[in-house]
Amino acid sequence: MSESPPPYRVLARKYRPQRFAELIGQAAMVTTLGNAIKRDRLAHAFLLTGVRGVGKTSTARLIAKALNCIGVDGQGGPTIDPCGVCEPCVAIAEGRHIDVVEMDAASHTGVDDVREIIEAVRYSAVSARYKVYIIDEVHMLSKNAFNALLKTLEEPPAHVKFLFATTEVNKVPVTVLSRCQRFDLRRIPADTLAAHFAHVVTAEAVEAEPEALALIARAAEGSARDGLSILDQAIAHGTGLVTAGQVRDMLGLSDRGAIRALFGDLLRGDAPAVLAGVRAQHDLGVEPVALLHGLLETTHGVTRAKVGGGDDPALSVEEREALADWASRLGFATLHRLWQLLLKGHGEVQAAALPLEAAEMALLRVVHASTLPDPGELARRIAGGEVAMPAAPALPSAVEEAQASLMKSTVAAAPPRLPADVVELEAMLGGASEHLLAQQVHDYARVIRFEPPVLDFAAHPRLDEDFTRRLMAVLRKATQQIWTVSLAEAPEAAAPSLYEQQQATEADERxxxxxxxxxxxxxxxxxxxxxxxxxxxxxxxxxxxxxx
Structure with missing residues (x-):
């Protein structure tokens, strides 16, 4: 009778790292651990934290291997490069080593579960060099369980090592954190994940388009396990070839080419084309919120390209060229306004009872805003006496009303006139809620020169550089002009302060x-x-x- 084939193992388990060299994206941590092992400076407790799927539990098992490996000849010691073939390495990899105990804190939260560990640590390891306790999702332990563990965690026997893993380190008590050597595992970059997935599909004898692997890497959001699960599904979804189109269909992602076309329609203010593009994507099964998400990513990509933030290796050559072209033609003010409008629309679509209609309305708002002049430029034109706006295509009446409202608000927000004398200066400061400055101006400011935006006051013990600095900052904010305020030693040329004038008036009246x-x-x-x-x-x- 023939033997039945072994059961299928999902990719996330099949390609779990068995050596530190296979642990992707965590080079800094591996270097630190390697140095600690070489110099025999091993902590008694390690805390591994990071988002899901970055290798916390796998790293804990690798540390257990590194501490207990005896080498091929059975004479080896702790090493950052465990052999993987000795009995401790094999047993730990298979999860059956008697001295390496794994506990899921999500299902063992009580003090009784911890008490079992406390009692067991008193006994030496049966066959390994170190008795290792791996506690996953350690933040799930109860407060009493943490308290019971503290003393043992601080002074464990020499043959015991604790390895904690958690996704929510902020929930771990500080008393526990202070007793552990902490390693923060980073999110794995998308290009690193894509390269890793390329090795996996080669090992699985499956063909995959580079763009498809890039899409999976981006969807994984830094998690190797999530990415391998998506890749597993993509392989099953296809017929020996994983294509970008299949991945988009499987994940409900919008076509990036369609997103770029929609982004271009938004910039041109072509409302009918925008509505047609939204409907076409909806008919293909793309969720409206995913459409807004894609437009936000494009806006972010254009802005990064404009500031020279570096190319995203997960993007195709066509995408990079499109982003660079938009970056050369769009200003920062336009990009930031686009981002704010799309971000607001994204939130509205998420909470809307009618997501498709909400997405259309949000994008129409972007279309209309794209035809409006920049408020800063409009303010400069008004200040310069250029009331007439440059020629522009005919706008819908709603947009004309919005433009008129913008002009009105800009005129209303025009900078106030400069103060004519020190009395108006004091009143301006009081109106700006700068009462301390107003009081200093009233009591001690003896004017030598009052030619806004240039002010010269006589030096006074109660007026210092901080006074001039704050006064210039407040006046600049209030008048939108750069001011120069100085203190000079010229009392004979200075007019009396408002307080001195008030005192003189009262003396004359008396x-x-x-x-x-x-x-x-x-x-x-x-x-x-x-x-x-x-x-x-x-x-x-x-x-x-x-x-x-």
Whole structure:
């Protein structure tokens, strides 16, 4: 009787790394571990954190191998390059080594589960060099379980190593983090994943288009396991050839060529073409939110190309050329406005009861906004007396209304006139809620030169460089002009401050009151009398007056 074929193993398990050299995208961590093993500076507890599928559990098993490998001849010691053929390596790889215990904290959350570990660590390893405890999703342990583990984690026996893995390190108590050597596993770059998937399809004797592998790598979002699961599905979906079209259909992704065409229609303001493109993609099964997502990616790609952010290796030559062309023709203001409009539309489509209709409305808003002038340019034209706008194609009435509203708001937001004197300057500062600056100007600012936007004040102990710096910043924000404020040693050329002027006015008014005949008669009749206070008529309330 013939033996039945072995059961199929999914790619994510079949191509799980068995050596550190096979662990992709984590070179920094491998280097650190290798140096620690060579110098015999191994921590008693390791914490591995990162997003799903980047190799946390695989790394923990590789560390267990590295610590317990005895080499082909049975005489080896800890090594960053375990042989993979000795009994400890084979047993650990197959998950049956008695001294390497794996525990899923998601299903063993209580203190009793941890107590079993605490009691077991007292005994030496049966056959391995180190007894290793691998606890996956360690953040799921209860508070009491963590507390029970602390003492053992801080001072474990020399023959015990703890390896923790988690996707949510922020949920692990600080008391545990401080007792572990932490490794943050990075998201794997899309180009690295695509190259890895190319090796996998070659080993599986399957042909795949480079663009298809790039699409899978991008959809994996840095996770090797997610990418291999998608690749497994793509191989089953096809007939020996994995094509980009099949991957798009399988994942519900929009055709990137169609996205580029739709992006171009948006920039041209061609509303009928935009609506036709949205409907065509919807008929092909592309979700409206995926369409907005693709347009956001394109806007981001154009902006990166404009600032020289480097080419994305996952993009085709055609895509790179298109992005570079748009980057040469679009300004940053336009790109940022596109991004904000599309991002707002993306959120609306996600929450909408009618996603398709919401997507159409969001993109029509982008079409209409693309025909409006840049607000900054419009403000400059108005400030320069150029009221007439440059010739433009006829716009729908709704867009004309939006343009008129924009012009009105821009005129309303025109910078205020410059203050004519120090009194208006104080009022402007008070209106800008800069009361401390206003008080300093009122009390200590003695004007030498007042020719906005240039101000020269006499030096005063209460006025320093911080005063001039803050005053220039506030005035620049309030008037949209660059100001120059300085302090000079020229008291003879300086006008009195507002406070000094106020004091002088009050002194003159006091002298005038004292010179009144009725007041002179009162002082003569009452020699001990004195004028205590006086409020000038223009500031006093009706019931207040001079009193002696």
């Amino acid at each position: 002298a005038r009151v004292l010179a009144m005949p009725v007041v002179q008669a009162a002082l003569a009749a009452f020699p001990d009398a004195a004028l205590e206070s006086y409020t000038p008529p223009h500031t006093q309330s009706p019931e207040r007056s001079a009193h002696a």
